[in-house]
Amino acid sequence: MTGPEWLAIAGLGALGALLRFLLSAWVTHYRRALMIVVVNTAGAFAAGWGLAADWGMWGTLLAAGLWGSLTTFSTLAVDVVEWSTPSSHRPVPSRPGSFHSGRLRTGLTLLLLHLVGGVAGVWAGMALAGLV
Amino acid sequence: MSPVDHTPDHSPEPDGETGPPTNQRPTNQRPTNQHPATQHPTPRPSASYRLLVAVSIGIGGALGALARVGLGEWLGAGAFDTRTLVVTLAINTLGALALGLLRRPHVATPEAAWYSGVSVGFLGAFTTWSAVMVQLALLEGAGSVLLAVFYLGATLILGLIAAWWGLRWGVARQGAHR
Numbered sequence: 132m133t134g135p136e137w138l139a140i141a142g143l144g145a146l147g148a149l150l151r152f153l154l155s156a157w158v159t160h161y162r163r164a165l166m167i168v169v170v171n172t173a174g175a176f177a178a179g180w181g182l183a184a185d186w187g188m189w190g191t192l193l194a195a196g197l198w199g200s201l202t203t204f205s206t207l208a209v210d211v212v213e214w215s216t217p218s219s220h221r222p223v224p225s226r227p228g229s230f231h232s233g234r235l236r237t238g239l240t241l242l243l244l245h246l247v248g249g250v251a252g253v254w255a256g257m258a259l260a261g262l263v
Numbered sequence: 264m265s266p267v268d269h270t271p272d273h274s275p276e277p278d279g280e281t282g283p284p285t286n287q288r289p290t291n292q293r294p295t296n297q298h299p300a301t302q303h304p305t306p307r308p309s310a311s312y313r314l315l316v317a318v319s320i321g322i323g324g325a326l327g328a329l330a331r332v333g334l335g336e337w338l339g340a341g342a343f344d345t346r347t348l349v350v351t352l353a354i355n356t357l358g359a360l361a362l363g364l365l366r367r368p369h370v371a372t373p374e375a376a377w378y379s380g381v382s383v384g385f386l387g388a389f390t391t392w393s394a395v396m397v398q399l400a401l402l403e404g405a406g407s408v409l410l411a412v413f414y415l416g417a418t419l420i421l422g423l424i425a426a427w428w429g430l431r432w433g434v435a436r437q438g439a440h441r
Contacts, residue, residue: 132336137329144328145321148388152320152379171392178393179400194397200328200388204418207392208359208426209366216427242419245392253396 136192143196147174151201164210164241167203172248174202179256184263207245214238315376323384331389348414351394352421358390359422363429 155166178198181190215238308316335350365382395418402411 132332137332140328140332141325144388145325145384148320148324148327148384149317151387152317152383174393175396178397182397182400194393195332196328198393199331199391200324202392202394203387204355204390204392204395204422205358205362205386205426206390208355208422209362209430212363212423212426212430213366216430242423246415249392249396250399253393253400257400 136188139192140196143192144200147197147200147202151203164214165244167206167210168241168244168248171202171207171245172252174198175249175252176256178202179253180260181256182253183257183260207242211238211242211245214241312376316379319376319380320384323380323386324388327385327388327390330385331391348398351391351398352414352418355390355395355418356421356425358386360425360429362386362390363426363431364433366430366433 151167151170154170155163175198178194181194181198184190186193215235217234331354334354335347338346338350362382365378365386367378395415399411399415402408402414
């Protein structure tokens with residue numbers, strides 16, 4: 132990889148992280164966890180489109196930089212665990228360290244949304260690239 | 264009906280990971296089940312503070328993307344081979360663990376901007392969901408459905424265990440016991 136390509140990945144990585152932050156901060160009345168689902172689905176859609184459309188080097192740079200940084204797995208994992216278990220630093224009427232069935236269901240729903248959104252997004256992107 | 268009406272009563276609060284860690288809620292939001300002890304108002308973050316948060320997230324995002332791609336290059340992961348799957352799996356698991364360890368209570372501190380840079384910026388960009396989805400599509404396209412299922416299962420199980428372990432032993436838990 133050349134110097135300009137590394138620079139492009141850095142720039143696109145910064146842009147992806149800022150977009151994710153702005154999207155989650157912009158729609159303040161939505162729960163942040165749901166915005167991460169939207170962002171991850173949109174990123175998967177774009178990555179699928181880029182993969183099928185074969186944009187050459189730009190496709191690789193966008194996939195590695197922009198879509199890679201826009202979407203996130205760490206927040207997904209931590210959100211799902213936090214929604215599934217009573218948080219240690221958030222006062223919730225439940226026994227600490229235990230799984231509550233209602234919360235577990237919510238966490239699993241969130242995980243399912245990420246999964247369905249991601250798979251549907253990438254396949255929709257690839258299908259749309261084939262049509263255009 | 265507003266989406267707010269559908270939110271569960273015990274949903275986690277947005278915290279310092281996604282924005283300036285102020286306890287002041289926008290006026291268009293309803294009160295939540297936040298503990299009264301944590302509801303004391305704090306001043307609205309200044310423009311310079313918000314700029315510092317954005318800059319730190321931008322720098323963190325650039326470094327996170329570079330670290331992810333650089334690690335793949337350094338370990339010799341090709342475009343879409345098995346080694347790429349292992350590298351992405353390791354990156355996502357490590358990132359989930361780190362974010363769990365760093366997740367902290369919703370309090371305002373001077374270092375909060377840099378915390379956003381590390382959590383939203385670096386760790387958010389270091390880990391990726393789109394690459395996992397693209398790799399799944401490629402595996403399915405190549406007829407390796409079993410490997411795709413195994414890869415997805417490993418990503419989710421290892422990532423959730425790492426996040427759970429991080430939250431259990433991280434800053435948030437220590438802060439709660441202080």
